[in-house]
Amino acid sequence: MNKKSSVLAAPFALWILIFTVVPLALVVYFAFWGDNGFTLDFIKSIGEGEYAKSLGTSIWLGAIATVICLLLGYPVAYIISRAKGISQRTMVMLIMLPQWMNFLLRTYALMSLLENNGLINTWLRDIGLDPINIINTRAAVVLGMVYDFLPFMVLPIYSVMTKIDHRVTEAAQDLGANGFVVFRRVILPLSVPGIISGITMVFVPAVSSFIISRLLGGGKEMLIGDVIEMLFIQVEGGRNVGAALSLVLMVLMLICMTLMNHFDDSEDSGGMIA
Amino acid sequence: MKKTLVSLVASLTMLCMILSLTAGCSSGGGVSGCFDDREVLNVYNWGEYISDGEDDSLDVIEAFEEKYNIRVNYTTYASNEEMYQKIKSGAGNYDIIIPSDYMIEKMISEDMLEKLDFDNIPNYKYIGDDYKNLDFDPENEYSVPYLWGTVGVFYNTKMVDEEDIKDQSWDILWNEKYSGQILMFDNPRDAFGIALKKLGYSQNTTDKAEWQEAYELLAEQKPLVQAYVMDQIFDKMANEEAAIAPYYAGDARIMVAENPDIGFYLPKEGSNKFFDSMCIVKGSEHKEAAEKFIDFMCEADVALANSEYVCYSTPHTEAYKLLDKEIRDNDNYYPSSRTLERCEVFCNLPPKINELQNDLWIKLKTK
Incomplete structure (x- = not known):
C-alpha cells in the first residue's frame, strides 16, 4: 500500500523538485553568493x-486589496454556500468564468475601461455626469488587484462553508441564538480556515504582482515585483540583489502567514488550500 | 529600435535557466523537428522588427528559409538589456542578434561577438558610408547596420496649442499647462537621455553631478506625467488619452495612420540617434549560415520590405532609393545632416554610471 502510493506520488515529487525546490535553491544561492563567494552584501543593500x-x-497596497477582497468575497461565499443545487453551481461558475481568460488580458481590459476616454467615462459623460479620474492612481492598482484575485478569496471560503453542518446552526438556533449570534459564534469561527487560506491566496500574489502597477498605475510607482523584474532583466549583475529581494519577500510572507495561522486554532483545517 | 512587447519575463527567465540546466539545451538550439534535418539558424531580434508577411509584405524569414534551405528559429526580446542577460547567462542558443549601438560596444568589449567575414556578405557594399565605421564598432568588424532612427516628440495638434510647439523643444514635456496629458519613456536610458539633452549635457556624460541634475529634472516632471509607458504609447496617443509623448521617430507613420491629428518634431536641443545592427554571437556554431542571413537582409528588396514594414530608417542605399518619395524627403525619417549633427549616439556607460542611472531610476519611480 505504502509502496504503491509513493510510486504514485513520484511524478509530483519530481515536479516539485524541478519547479519549486531547485528554483528556490537558486534564489538562495544568488542571494548569498556573488562573484567573490559568500556575502551578505546583497541582503544588506x-x-x-x-x-x-x-x-x-x-x-x-496588497493588504488593502486583501481586506477589500475579504469584505466583498465573504458575503458572496456565504450566499453561494446557502444556495440550492443548480443555482449554487451557476454562481460558482460565474465566479470562475473570468479566470478562464488570461490575467494580462483582463488587466488590459480594465485599463481601457478606466481610462479618461475609456468606456466608463464615456458613459458617464453621455449621461451628463462628471468623469472619474482613476486611471494611473493607486486606487486603480488596488482595483486591479481586487479584480484579478477576488475569486481566490471567494472559492476557499465557499468550500469551507459548504462543509458546515446545517444541524450545527439549527442546534444554535434551538438554544436561542438569533441570526447574528449564530453567525458570530458558529459560522464565522467555522469558516476561519477558509478565510485564512483566502487571505493567503490573495495577499501573496497581490504583494508580488508586477504588471498591474505598470498598466493601471501608469508605471509611476514601482511595486516590489516591478523592482525585482527590473533587477533581473535591466540591470547587469542585478540578479543577486533581485534574488535577495525575492528571498526577503518570501520570508516576510512566511512570517505573515505563520502569524495568520496562529489565529486559526480550530483543529480541522480542511479548508487550507495554500 | 525598441518596439517592446509587454514581457512577463522575470519568471520565465528563471524557468528557462532551470530548464536549460536540467534538460540541457541541445547544441542545435530550439526544437528541431524529427524529420527536419535542415541546418538551424537561431535569430534573436526585437519584437515586431522584421517584415513578416502581414498586409502583403514580404515574409523575410520564409523567403530566407526557401532560398538557402536553412530553418530559422526566430525569437524576440523587448530590450537590449534583456537580450544581453540571456546571452551572458548562456541560457539558450543564439546565432544572430540585433543589438543597438551602445550594447554592441559593450558586447565587443566583453568579447561576446564574432568578427564577421565580409567576403560572405557581399551586399554590405550597399550600406551607405554614413553608416559604416560608427563609433561603437570603429573598424566595422562586428556589425552590419539594420535600421536606424531618432527620438522626438509626438503631440496631438487638437490638444496642444500651436505656440507651444513653435520652438520645437523638449520643454513641452515639462509644460505645466499639459499636466496629466504627458507620457514619458518607461526606460531609464531614454528618459535620462531626454533630461540630459534638455540640460544641454551629453547623453553619455560620466559626470555624476550632471546625472543628479537630470534626476532632479525628471523628479520635477513626475507630477505632470500621466504615465510612464513603452508601446502602450500607440493606443494612448491614438485614443487621445494623452497629448504629448516622446518616442522613436519611425513610429510616426503608424501613429499618424491611426490618428491623423498626431504631429512629430525632432527637438532643437538635439536628441538620440540610434542604430540597430546585425551581429553574430561569439561561439556561434552556424556562423556561415548567419553570414548568409546578414547578406540576405542586405538584399535591396529585403531591406526595403523591412524598412517599409517597421517604418524605421534604412542605411541601405538601394532600398532608400526604392522608398516612396514622400518618405525619403521627410525630414523626420531622414533628417538633414545639420539636424543629425545635434543628435548623439548612446555609448556604453561605465559600470559606476550605469549603476547610478539604475539607482536614480528606481528612486524616481518610488518617490
Missing part, C-alpha cells in the same frame, strides 16, 4: 536605497 520603500508600498 536592501536596507539601503529605495527597495524598502517599494516593499512597504507593495505590502500596504
